[in-house]
Amino acid sequence: MSGTAGAGLEAALARAEAACLARGAQLTELRRQVLRLVLASPQAIGAYALLDQLRAERPGAAPPTVYRALDFLLEQGLVHKVERLNAFIGCVGPEAHAHCGHGHDHPHQFLICSKCGATAEVCDDRVAAAVAEAARAAGFAPSRTTVEVEGLCAACAGSARQ
Amino acid sequence: MSGTAGAGLEAALARAEAACLARGAQLTELRRQVLRLVLASPQAIGAYALLDQLRAERPGAAPPTVYRALDFLLEQGLVHKVERLNAFIGCVGPEAHAHCGHGHDHPHQFLICSKCGATAEVCDDRVAAAVAEAARAAGFAPSRTTVEVEGLCAACAGSARQ
DNA sequence: GCGCCGGGCGATATAATGTAACGCCGCACG
DNA sequence: CGTGCGGCGTTACATTATATCGCCCGGCGC
Ligand SMILES: [Zn+2]
Ligand SMILES: [Zn+2]
Ligand SMILES: [Zn+2]
Ligand SMILES: [Zn+2]
Numbered sequence: 001m002s003g004t005a006g007a008g009l010e011a012a013l014a015r016a017e018a019a020c021l022a023r024g025a026q027l028t029e030l031r032r033q034v035l036r037l038v039l040a041s042p043q044a045i046g047a048y049a050l051l052d053q054l055r056a057e058r059p060g061a062a063p064p065t066v067y068r069a070l071d072f073l074l075e076q077g078l079v080h081k082v083e084r085l086n087a088f089i090g091c092v093g094p095e096a097h098a099h100c101g102h103g104h105d106h107p108h109q110f111l112i113c114s115k116c117g118a119t120a121e122v123c124d125d126r127v128a129a130a131v132a133e134a135a136r137a138a139g140f141a142p143s144r145t146t147v148e149v150e151g152l153c154a155a156c157a158g159s160a161r162q
Numbered sequence: 163m164s165g166t167a168g169a170g171l172e173a174a175l176a177r178a179e180a181a182c183l184a185r186g187a188q189l190t191e192l193r194r195q196v197l198r199l200v201l202a203s204p205q206a207i208g209a210y211a212l213l214d215q216l217r218a219e220r221p222g223a224a225p226p227t228v229y230r231a232l233d234f235l236l237e238q239g240l241v242h243k244v245e246r247l248n249a250f251i252g253c254v255g256p257e258a259h260a261h262c263g264h265g266h267d268h269p270h271q272f273l274i275c276s277k278c279g280a281t282a283e284v285c286d287d288r289v290a291a292a293v294a295e296a297a298r299a300a301g302f303a304p305s306r307t308t309v310e311v312e313g314l315c316a317a318c319a320g321s322a323r324q
Numbered sequence: 325g326c327g328c329c330g331g332g333c334g335a336t337a338t339a340a341t342g343t344a345a346c347g348c349c350g351c352a353c354g
Numbered sequence: 355c356g357t358g359c360g361g362c363g364t365t366a367c368a369t370t371a372t373a374t375c376g377c378c379c380g381g382c383g384c
Contacts, residue, residue, distance in 0.1 A: 137286075157301070
């Protein structure tokens, strides 16, 4: 469900490259490799799983290698961190959020299936607005918001007749 | 701002005891000690900080000691975990949420000040409803929801004239 | 050319957070 | 009694994340 397949992956990488170019950020070879791995994963992927895969192309890779790349990708909004899972997921980003006009620091929410592990990113403005409103009502000035919902995805709920 | 002071702490412990009694759960001495420490903390507190403090009264305490107590307290809804901080916070619970009729698995959101670290729990039904609505729109059956907002609390925003 | 500087990264070590597994003990139940 | 189960002590380990040092390389001023 998640994960960017085949040609879509290349297209996403090309968009990422363009976005970085536009804002003067360097999408180096290492960063591109890490981004490719994150995008290719069908689920949110942990930093160490990413590291294992990265070592196939870059034998000397160590934890800081992948964490530094992830820090960059997070700053650029090309990946997100799923806090509940301590794992990372590619942003479906530009192509999916262009319609709502959000940039690289767009509001987003995650739907995490507790059965199959699939994690979907959605972008619901009403949720974002409700959260912002609740924060302001408490005299709080929000900067970044995490919304993560655990439950059953459509596929798993459908197959669970119990 | 967070943290339950003096007599309020004792009252909160008494309420916790009553709640456990009512549902047949045992609030043992260890669990009460951990709950007291969490409630007494002015901010969300990490498991290992908790462990350090716990050792004052229970020298042999080890990580499983505190994690097991926390698991129990989380199940009972007496504490919550702040995922962004990997830290735990006492539920302001019964007295604050009684008015909205929520039980020990009530919806809640956190407002985390990035300057002073204060973490406030709020209970906004519109946020909960918006999230549930967005999830259902995606064919997703939600069970548990995490909403955590990072930003500036009223006190810090007021004092930041920069 | 030459030296300086900064970002990116290799490499090592270590910190912080969280679990697995085993066994003891006390208590409820028959 | 014996049996089972929940709570907890204890040891070891797994997972996630960061600190630090130092090299390389490319840009920039001189
Ligand atoms: Zn996104
Ligand atoms: Zn599923
Ligand atoms: Zn609560
Ligand atoms: Zn503050």
